[in-house]
Amino acid sequence: MKTLVGQERTLGGLPMGVVWGFVATLIFMAGDGLEHAWLSPYLIEKGLTVQQSATLFAVYGAILAIASYFSGVLTEMWGPRKVMVIGLVTWLIGQVLFIEYGLKLNNFAIMLPTYGIRGLGYPLFCYSFLVWVTYRSPERILATAVGLFWAAWSGGLYVVGSYFPAYMLPKIGYIGLLWSAVAWVLVGGIVGLIVVKGDVKKEQKGNPKEKLKSLMSGFTICIEQPKVAIGGVVRIINSTGIGSLPIFFPMYLKSNYGFTTEQFLQMWGTMWFANIIFNLIIPYISDKWLGWQKTIQWLGSFGMGVMLLVLLYTPEVFGSSFLALNIAGVLMGIVLCGFVPLSALVASLAPEKKGSAMAIVSFGAGMSYFIAPAIVGLFIGLIGAKGVIWIFAGTYFLGAYLMKFMKLPSEENNKNEIVLEKHAG
Known part of the structure; x- marks a missing residue:
């Protein structure tokens, strides 16, 4: 696969098609996220058991992981x-059948x-666009471009996908909100299909064995x-x-501390809002310095x-201080941008x-959507909420260790040259 070339208007070094693709991603993910915050309690209220609700989301997560690959x-x-x-068609089909x-x-x-x-939809739509972004964006600002993608992705899924339902649910109800997601x-x-032009693809001239080889290339x-x-492992941990x-x-x-669900959701939305802002800052710092x-x-x-x-122990130190909880959430949203x-x-x-690398x-x-509830389900009854958070904190520290081995070839070559110069001296 080769990078597309040709004359095209740019904004901050990025082709305008990529920029508009970010807009499309935000709108698409807003529609995908309109039910995430309330679907499980709604289903339980309608008669499903907690186990059935968990099974529904586990199936969704497993299929989403496959589609992501x-x-x-x-x-x-x-x-x-x-x-x-x-991706667009499968999402629409799944959504309509799920509602009706x-x-x-x-x-x-x-x-x-x-x-x-429906779980097939957004990974096929958004992640294939992300692959296109990695080919279309100059390497000097590639991390910035990817940061903009994730800002659009999380802005749609977590910010618009949270605040829009909070405003519209009293007006159009749960089913009406799900139908509005179709419009989003x-x-x-x-918009995404209009702006993504000039497919960047390999010509598949081989037989079915060659095509199967391409499908397995991600592994x-x-x-x-x-x-x-x-x-890939660090991305799961992320x-x-x-x-x-x-x-x-x-x-x-x-x-334990009397915080309401509404307060948690406000903290959660504030955290992701901070994340989006710093998604535009941290990658620039990463690219430059x-x-x-x-x-x-x-x-x-x-x-x-x-x-x-810090989030876990903030209530122990500051009690039921909503301000302290929000500050911890904001700081967490900022450091999350480091991924x-x-x-x-x-x-x-x-x-x-x-494309094969991005598949991993x-x-x-996608696997995180399956693994997160699995770990919670397995351990929360044994070691409680505190123990579960310590498990997840431990996985992040493991990720920090694994990143020792993730230097670019150019960085390793520079290091080797320095070592050789020292020996020569």
Whole structure:
């Protein structure tokens, strides 16, 4: 796959197609996120058990992880636009069937496959666009471009996806909100398909065995480039710890310190708002001064391990201070930005197979949706909320250790040259 060339208007060094693609991502993910904060309690209120609700989200997470992997390798084979079309169509089909035959009929057997089908949608649409971004963006600002993507992604999913339902639920209700999500996704999908032009794809001239080889390239590259596999593990750690908090932490805060669910959601939204702002700052610092590897290792991995523990013990120190909780949340949102250069780093480790490398990163992002609730479910009954947070903090510290091995070839060459010069001297 080769980088597209040609005359095109730019904004801050980024092609305008990429910039508008960020807008499309935000709109698409806003639609995808409109039910995340309330669907589980709504289903339980309608008669489902907690176990059934957990199963629904586990199935969704497993399918999302598979789609996240294939988003990269299919983009290599077919180009981003075809994969984005598949993502848009499967999301719409899954959403309509989930509403009409799952929720309205309160039929759990239909909810499982239809919500699962919807889980194919956003990874195929958004992550294939992210692969395109890694090819279209100049390397000197690649981490910044990836940061803008994740700012758009989280801004849609967590910020618009939280505040829009809070305002609209009293006006249009739960089912009406889900139908409004169709409009959001359609608009974002159409904008994305318009701006992503000139597919950057490999020509598949081989037989079916060659195409199967391409599909498996995301895993074989882990053998060829072990650092890509490490990047995938760090990506799992990135989202698993932070993604686990809404599952159990609001109940912990309520039962122990009297914080309401609404207060947790306000803190959660504030945290992600801070994250979006610093998603535009931290990557610039990383590109210009700190470097990708050190940013991920110390700010992202080590910083998140520390901040999870700070968030845990803030109520013990400051009691029911909502201000203190928010300050801890804001700081956590900031250090979380340290993971933004990971996609750029992994893609740069395999410059001729960026799509395959990004498949592993995307697969890691998807797997976190499955692993986070699994860890909580396995351990919260044994060691409680505090113990679970210590587990996730430990995974972040593990990620910091793994990042020692994630230097770019150019950085290792420079280090070797310095060593040789010392020996020569």
